[in-house]
Every structure is written in C-alpha cells, then in structure tokens.
Amino acid sequence: MIYLSFTGKLHYRAGARRTRSARACDRRKSRGEFKLSKIQLGPPAAVSLGRLFKVFLYIGATSFGGGVVAYLRDHLVKRRQWLNDDQFLAALEIGETVPGLISTNVSVIVGGRLRGVRGSIAAAIGMTLPGAIAVFILGLLYARFRSNLEVKAMLTGVSAAAVGLILAVTLQIGHREISKWLDLAILIPTFILVGMLHISLLATLVMIAPIAIWIHRPDRAALTDYHARQAAYHAQLAAHHTAAATASGSQIERAS
Amino acid sequence: MNKLSGLINVFALLSILAVGGGTAVLPQMKHEVVSQHRWLSANQFADIYSLGQIAPGPNMNMVTVIGYRVAGLPGALLVLLAFYLPSCTLAFAVSKIWDHFEGSPWRDAVQRGMAPITVGLMLAGVYALGRTATFNLDHSTRHNLTTVMITLIVALILLRWRINPALLILVGGAVGWFTLRLV
Numbered sequence: 001m002i003y004l005s006f007t008g009k010l011h012y013r014a015g016a017r018r019t020r021s022a023r024a025c026d027r028r029k030s031r032g033e034f035k036l037s038k039i040q041l042g043p044p045a046a047v048s049l050g051r052l053f054k055v056f057l058y059i060g061a062t063s064f065g066g067g068v069v070a071y072l073r074d075h076l077v078k079r080r081q082w083l084n085d086d087q088f089l090a091a092l093e094i095g096e097t098v099p100g101l102i103s104t105n106v107s108v109i110v111g112g113r114l115r116g117v118r119g120s121i122a123a124a125i126g127m128t129l130p131g132a133i134a135v136f137i138l139g140l141l142y143a144r145f146r147s148n149l150e151v152k153a154m155l156t157g158v159s160a161a162a163v164g165l166i167l168a169v170t171l172q173i174g175h176r177e178i179s180k181w182l183d184l185a186i187l188i189p190t191f192i193l194v195g196m197l198h199i200s201l202l203a204t205l206v207m208i209a210p211i212a213i214w215i216h217r218p219d220r221a222a223l224t225d226y227h228a229r230q231a232a233y234h235a236q237l238a239a240h241h242t243a244a245a246t247a248s249g250s251q252i253e254r255a256s
Numbered sequence: 257m258n259k260l261s262g263l264i265n266v267f268a269l270l271s272i273l274a275v276g277g278g279t280a281v282l283p284q285m286k287h288e289v290v291s292q293h294r295w296l297s298a299n300q301f302a303d304i305y306s307l308g309q310i311a312p313g314p315n316m317n318m319v320t321v322i323g324y325r326v327a328g329l330p331g332a333l334l335v336l337l338a339f340y341l342p343s344c345t346l347a348f349a350v351s352k353i354w355d356h357f358e359g360s361p362w363r364d365a366v367q368r369g370m371a372p373i374t375v376g377l378m379l380a381g382v383y384a385l386g387r388t389a390t391f392n393l394d395h396s397t398r399h400n401l402t403t404v405m406i407t408l409i410v411a412l413i414l415l416r417w418r419i420n421p422a423l424l425i426l427v428g429g430a431v432g433w434f435t436l437r438l439v
Contacts, residue, residue, distance in 0.1 A: 060313040065422035068314060094351050097367055100271060100343020101278040101314045108344045109351040120348050124340065131313025132320050132336055138307040139321030146303065150437045155303045157432015159389035160403035161425045162306035163382060164410025166279055170378040171415060177371035186372040187379070194283050195380025198291070201273045201284040205373070209275075212369035218361030226361050 045082045047114045049122055055080060056107055056126030066169070068103035068127075076110060083110065104128060186212045259327045260334055262293060267319060267338040274343060276374030278316035282381030285319075295326045302389040310422050402435050 055075060063071035069092065077088050091113070095105035104124055111123025145151045178187065190208055193199040218226075266288045270281045282305070289295050296304070301322075308318025316339065323335030390407040391400055406428050414421060 062312055064310075064312045065420040065425075066309070066315050067421075090354070091351070094354050095347060096276065097363065098343065098347045098350050099274045100340075100347060101274065101316055102276075103314045104340055104344055105347035108347045112348050112351060117348070120344070124344050128314055128317060128336065128340060131311045131317040134311035134313075135308050135317045136320055136324065136332065138311060139304060139318070139324060142303060142307060142321075143325070146300075150433060153436035154429040154433040155306070156389070156399070156403060156436055157406055158310070158425055158429040159302045159306040159385070160406035160432065161410045161428025162302075162309045163386045163390045164407040164428070165309060165414060165421045165425065166282075166378065166385065167382050167407065168411040168414035168421075169279065170375060170382055171411070173371075173378065174375040177368075177375060179368070183372040186369075187376040190373050190376030191379050191383070194377055195383045198287050201281065201377070202269065205273065205275065208373055209370065212373055213365050214369075216365040216368040218365050222361040226359060229359065 044114045045080075047080075047082060047119075049115050049118055052111060052115055052119055053122040053126045056111070056123045057130060058126075060127040061130035063103075066165070069106060072103065072106055072110075082114060087113075180215075182215055186215070260331060263323055263326055263331055263335050264338045266293070267323075267335050268342050271339050271342040272346065275370050275377070278314065279381050280374050280377040281316075283377060283384040286381075286384045289322055295322060298388040300325075302385050305385065306389070306425065309425050399436060402432070406431055 059068070059071050059075050073088055073092075076082050077085055083091070088110075091106050091109040092102075094109055095102045098105055104127055107123040107127040108120045111119035111121070113119075115122065142155075146155065174187075178184070186208060190204060193204045193208075194201060266285075270285055270288075273284070274281045286298070286301050290298050290301050304318050304321045308321075309315060311317060317336075319335050319339045320332045323331035323333070325331075327334070386407065390403045392403075395403075410424050410428055413419060413424060
C-alpha cells in the first residue's frame, strides 16, 4: 500500500511553520482579544496540495474503528500543526452542524482552509478512498464466500458486534447530548416515525426539527448579548486586518 | 440507466439528510435499500454494514458495495459521489460563511434541538439492524442467544473501556465462527 511507504516521514517530520502574523493572531486570542474562535482567522499554514492529499490519505487508511475525528485532531493539530486546537474545534462544530458524515465534513473544511476548493477535494478523496477500496474488497469477498457456512457464522458474529458498537455509540451520544426531559418528547417520536412506521426521513425532519429547535430557542437576553459581541468582534477584526496590512507593507518596503 | 438514477436519488437525498453524522440515515437507508427497492436482503444489508465497520475511514463507505451490487463498477462510483458530494459541498459552503453565524444563540438552538433527533434516528438504526443481526425471529433460540450476548457484551465493553471497536468486531466474528459454525 502506498501509505506504508511514507509512514516514517509522516510520523517524524516536524509540523509546518506558522507565519509571523498567524502567531501574533494566536497571542491576541490567548489574551482574550478575540472572544470567538473562528476557522478562517489568520493566514493558513503553508501546505502543498500533494502533501495535504498524502496526509489525509494516511488518516483515511489508518483510522480504524470509527472515531475518525480523534485521528484527524491527532494528525492535523498535534503532528502536522496545520491548525491550532481552536481552529480544529471550529471546523468540528461546522462539521457537526452541517448534515453528512462528520469526518468527511471536517476534512473538507480543513482542506478548504489550507488550499481552497482543490484542497477540499484532495482532503475528501484522501479521506474516503482507502476505506472505500477496503470495503469494496471486503464486499467482493463477501459476495464470493457468503454462502460458506463457516463464513456465515463469522459474519453473524461480526454483525451482532457491529450492533453492539452502534448501541454503545448511541448511548454515549445520548448521555452527552440529552439535557432536558422535553428532549425525550422529540427523541421518542423520531424513533417511532422513522424506525417503526417507516415515515421518510425528510418528512420526519420537516415535521420535528422546527419543534425541536423551538424548544431550545434562545431567550432575548442571549440574542442581544450576541449582537453586541458580534459587532465588537467585527470592529476588532477590521482593526487587526488594517494593522496587519500596514505591517506587511512596511516589511516589503524594507526587503526591497 | 434506471438503476443508476435510482441509486443517485436515494443516496444524494440521504447525504443531505444525515443530521449529526452517518449513522442517523441508517434506518432510512436500510428501508430504502431492503424494503423499497429490494436491492439487498435485510441480512445482506446488515452484513455489508458490519463489514464496513472493520474498514478504516468514514463509517459509511459501505454504500459503495450497495452501488456495486446494484449496477457494477459505475454504480459503486456513482453511489460514493452521490453520498459524499452534496454534504461535502454544503460543508464547504457553510464553512465560508460560518463567521457570520458563529457564536449565534440560534446556531446553539439548532444544534441542541437536533441532538435528540439524531439520537432518536441512531436508536432507530440500532433497532433496524438489531432486528436482523441480533434478535431475528427467523433464527433458532440458540442462535439468537449467542447474537444477543455478543451485542450486549460488545456494547458494555465499549461503554466501560477504551478499546478500538474494529478489534471487538473482529473478536465478535471469531466468537460467531466458534459457536455457530456447527449449527
């Protein structure tokens, strides 16, 4: 496999250098000047498209057993240092809010931040290709051997264990995310509509999502507070950009 | 051609309906693939989904196997594209305008409101697969007893300890082979 040939390099090469203004940005954030963590804040780390693809290919080929987000964080924040923790969490927040698989969403967002649209495509393909090929081969083997009684017995165990896996994940997420008793008034009807009555997912979401969001609607105080903070942030960001522009302008002058 | 457009219709829609992750569309996917279009039997669907959990990367890559079984190699590629492209495009677009909404109390309301829906859908996924793979009335009592034990023990171990789930699934396969091959 391709990814094995560059394993060592990936593990031991130090992370990408952060530019001076990105470090300045981090310092300002750590002083609390930027209150909100934003994925687009500061210039992205310098990464070539090929390297981006290789790293995502490596993550896609080694992230066994679900929990891909942890693998992504380990590589992108700790080993490669292409993002800081705040930026990764911002990407994760978007990836979780937008529909779709969280791991591919985060890959697309990070790839897009580092290298634009082509970075997104490289990251998404790198992330899914190894697993898709592996599943494809497993599928071919399955089609060939599934009538074999021993294989059948093994698959029975595999499937039962996979149900145990999603049961555990569901319970964990449920324990973490369900905060009110009223949430059960959303959870149970969703389960019944989709799981038992086979109402289409689209119809179920259109009916239930507005009620669910209304239950958690923000109060007036939170909204006013948010608008004030947002205005302050934009003022700060504008000031920062002007300062950065003048600074880099004088640097270029000095260099020439 | 008909089959290909059918595949695209099903999986592109599932792509943008996957609220809170891929597992949320599992019950709907099973219903479409098994009951509506009859592309696979319930057992085949459960097997293919489970094999997908052993492979690395995103946990819904097994859609490609469904595509392959329905329409060969073009089907496999088209399903991958249909299942990933819509949500990935959306994620990319939203990340560009996110600064505008980040920290918004409404965004928080959406996220907390959608959480019970996601959990309900995942539970429906557990139910849909469990009815086939864990407690199946077509199987003997002994068979069901074994599968229920495997499911419960795997879930308990995962809730208790940090173990790579792919390993546990392989162990489940070994246990299944050992206890059920002679039945």
